[in-house]
Amino acid sequence: MNSRYLTPLTIMSLAWLSACTPTRVSNQVSIDSPAQWQHAANAQSAETADLKTWWQGFNDPLLNELIDKALAANHDLKIATARVREANAMVTGAEAALYPSLDFSLSGGREKRIDRIVGVPSGQGIKLITPTADAVSGGLAARWEIDLFGGRHLEAEAAAAQAEGSQEGLHAAQVGLLAQVATNYLELRGVQQRTGILQRNIELQRERLRTLQVFLKAGLANEADMVRQQTLLQSTEATLPVLTNAKQNLIHRLGVLLGEPPENLENRLAGVGPLPKATPTMPNLLPSDLLVQRPDLRLAQSEVSAAAASLGSARADLYPKLVVSASGGVGALAVGGFPSLAESVYALGSGLSAPIFNAGRIRAHIAAADARLDQVAANYELTFLLALEDVENAFVAHRSARDRFSQLTEAEGSAEKAYRLVDAMYQRGAGDYLVVLDAQRSKLAVSDERAKAETAVSVAMVSLYRAFGGGWTIHSGIDKASIR
Structure with a gap:
C-alpha cells in the first residue's frame, strides 16, 4: 500500500482504538439495602417527585413565602451554584484535551547584526557590508495527542463526575435549607404559642397572690402560703425572658437563611401565630429509594465514579503516548540589496513516547488513586448506613412525638374537665377560689x-x-444494578 495513505489510516485506527479505553476501572459498589423499614409499617415505593414541595403540606402561606425567599436569596445556595458553574467549566477544559489544538502565529521584524557581514563587489574590489534583513512569517500549527489507552477520556469522565457531585452538593444544600427554614419557623410558632400560655399563667399566679393577700388580711391564710405563692410567681415570670430570647434567636436565624437582615422579619414574625394545623402526608419510600433521592448518597456515588476514572487515567500513564503535529504557512525574507524571497513552508510529524524509568512515580500515583477509590467506596457504604440511621431515627422521633402529643391532649382535656368541676362547685358556693385557681x-x-x-x-x-x-x-436516575 502507498505510504501516503498508510499514515492517515494508521492514525485513524489508533484514534478508534482509543475509544475502547482499556484502562477503565469499574465504579460499581455493592449496597445491601433492607427490604423494609424497621419502624415504619407497609412502606412502598412511590414516585419521588411528590417530595419536591413537601412543605406545602403544612398549608401555611407564610411558610411558603419564607421558603420561596430562601430559595431565591440564600447565600449557601449561591455559593453552591457558583461551585457548579466552576465544575462545569473544568469539564469543558478536560474534554478539550481530547481534540486537536490549532494555533495561529504571525511574526515579523528587521534586524542588522555585526556577525552577518556580506562581501559586495564594487569598483574598488570587494566591499564588506552588514545588510538589513526584513523577515515576515505566519501560519497555522496543529497538535493532537491521540488517546491510545483512554487516559484523556478518563480524565474527562472524572471531571464530569466531579461536576455531577457539585450539582448534588447544590441539591444537598437545598434540602438542608428547606428543612432549616421549616424547622425554625415551626419552632418559632411553638415558642410564641407557649409564650401566650405562659403569660396567662403569670396573670393567674398574680391573681392567686392577690387573693392570698386578701385572705391574709381576713385571717383566712397564713404568711407562709403567701410567700410560697410569691416565689412561684417569680419563678414563672423568670421563664418569660428565656422564651423571648428563643423567639429572637429563631427570627435572627430565619433572617440569615433568607439572606436578609433580621430586622426585616421582625414585624412579620413577631406577632403570635398558631402552629399549622395541617401536616404533610408520611413519605412512602423504600430504603433502596434513598440511593436515588438523597443528594448526599448521589454525591458519594459521583465520588466513586470520579475516583474510578482517575485510577484508570493513572494506569494509562504506563503506556505509550502518540502525538501527531502539522504546521504550514508563508514566509518572506528581504535583505537589503538582494532580491526578496517568499515561499510557503510546512511540516508534518509524529512522535511516540513511553515511560522507561521514573523512580516509581507512576506506580505511586496509581497506588494513591487506588487507595482513593477504596476510600470513597467505603464512604459510599458508610453514607448509606448513616442515611438508614437518619430515616429510622426520624421515624422513631415522629412516632414518639405523636404518642406524647396524643397523651398530653388527653391530659389537657382531663385538666379542663377538672377545672370546670371545681369552678362549678365554687359558683354554687361549695368550693374554694384558690382551688379554682390551682386547677x-x-x-x-x-x-x-x-x-x-x-x-x-x-x-x-x-x-x-x-x-x-x-x-x-430528580433529573437523572442512578443505575440500581449494584443494589441487592
Missing part, C-alpha cells in the same frame, strides 16, 4: 407541655422529609 394553673401547665409536643410532631415530620432528601427534583 386553672394545672391546666395551663399541661397546655404548655401539649404545645411543646405539638411542635415536636411538626418538626419531626420535617426531619423525616429531610432524611428522605425531599425538596428537589
Whole structure:
C-alpha cells in the first residue's frame, strides 16, 4: 500500500482504538439495602417527585413565602451554584484535551547584526557590508495527542463526575435549607404559642397572690402560703425572658437563611401565630429509594465514579503516548540589496513516547488513586448506613412525638374537665377560689407541655422529609444494578 495513505489510516485506527479505553476501572459498589423499614409499617415505593414541595403540606402561606425567599436569596445556595458553574467549566477544559489544538502565529521584524557581514563587489574590489534583513512569517500549527489507552477520556469522565457531585452538593444544600427554614419557623410558632400560655399563667399566679393577700388580711391564710405563692410567681415570670430570647434567636436565624437582615422579619414574625394545623402526608419510600433521592448518597456515588476514572487515567500513564503535529504557512525574507524571497513552508510529524524509568512515580500515583477509590467506596457504604440511621431515627422521633402529643391532649382535656368541676362547685358556693385557681394553673401547665409536643410532631415530620432528601427534583436516575 502507498505510504501516503498508510499514515492517515494508521492514525485513524489508533484514534478508534482509543475509544475502547482499556484502562477503565469499574465504579460499581455493592449496597445491601433492607427490604423494609424497621419502624415504619407497609412502606412502598412511590414516585419521588411528590417530595419536591413537601412543605406545602403544612398549608401555611407564610411558610411558603419564607421558603420561596430562601430559595431565591440564600447565600449557601449561591455559593453552591457558583461551585457548579466552576465544575462545569473544568469539564469543558478536560474534554478539550481530547481534540486537536490549532494555533495561529504571525511574526515579523528587521534586524542588522555585526556577525552577518556580506562581501559586495564594487569598483574598488570587494566591499564588506552588514545588510538589513526584513523577515515576515505566519501560519497555522496543529497538535493532537491521540488517546491510545483512554487516559484523556478518563480524565474527562472524572471531571464530569466531579461536576455531577457539585450539582448534588447544590441539591444537598437545598434540602438542608428547606428543612432549616421549616424547622425554625415551626419552632418559632411553638415558642410564641407557649409564650401566650405562659403569660396567662403569670396573670393567674398574680391573681392567686392577690387573693392570698386578701385572705391574709381576713385571717383566712397564713404568711407562709403567701410567700410560697410569691416565689412561684417569680419563678414563672423568670421563664418569660428565656422564651423571648428563643423567639429572637429563631427570627435572627430565619433572617440569615433568607439572606436578609433580621430586622426585616421582625414585624412579620413577631406577632403570635398558631402552629399549622395541617401536616404533610408520611413519605412512602423504600430504603433502596434513598440511593436515588438523597443528594448526599448521589454525591458519594459521583465520588466513586470520579475516583474510578482517575485510577484508570493513572494506569494509562504506563503506556505509550502518540502525538501527531502539522504546521504550514508563508514566509518572506528581504535583505537589503538582494532580491526578496517568499515561499510557503510546512511540516508534518509524529512522535511516540513511553515511560522507561521514573523512580516509581507512576506506580505511586496509581497506588494513591487506588487507595482513593477504596476510600470513597467505603464512604459510599458508610453514607448509606448513616442515611438508614437518619430515616429510622426520624421515624422513631415522629412516632414518639405523636404518642406524647396524643397523651398530653388527653391530659389537657382531663385538666379542663377538672377545672370546670371545681369552678362549678365554687359558683354554687361549695368550693374554694384558690382551688379554682390551682386547677386553672394545672391546666395551663399541661397546655404548655401539649404545645411543646405539638411542635415536636411538626418538626419531626420535617426531619423525616429531610432524611428522605425531599425538596428537589430528580433529573437523572442512578443505575440500581449494584443494589441487592
